[in-house]
Amino acid sequence: MALLKRTNGGLVPFRSLLSDFFESNDLFKDGFWNKDWVPAVNVSESDKSYEIEVAAPGMKKDDFKIKIEKGTLHISAEKKDEKEEKGKNYTRREYNYNSFSRSFTLPDDVKEDDIKAQYEGGVLKLTVARKTAAVSKAKEITVA
Secondary structure, three states, rough: OOOOOOEOOOEEEEHHHHHHHHHOOOOOOOOOOOOOOOOOEEEEEEOOEEEEEEEOOOOHHHHHEEEEOOEEEEEEEEEEEEEEOOOOEEEEEEEEEEEEEEEEEEEOOOEEEEEEEEEEOOOOEEEEEEEEOOOOOOOOOOOO
């Protein structure tokens, strides 16, 4: 069995596959090595609020920092873990650091002082209240 890959209808020999693998600058850009991790976000809206859900498993509620500055909602989190194991003839230390930051420009109809956040089951849920739109009543004007 030959190891070949098809590109644009043609075949590329095995040697090219090795070159693609070892000469690539993306060798360590998978989920494990990538330090620029950004969680998935879902945004929905209703008449009364905007709902923002951030998928951030493994965090604690104290890891999050949420602030509003100049009409922009900033959500960030930072988690540091350090484990040390000592044996008779060895000491092993492991460090883990994970962080992210997301920013969202808020629309004009947001109540910046009415935002609620809850972290449960690996999902950070924010409820951003909307200002109630002034409902204008119909008024008939008579011509003089």
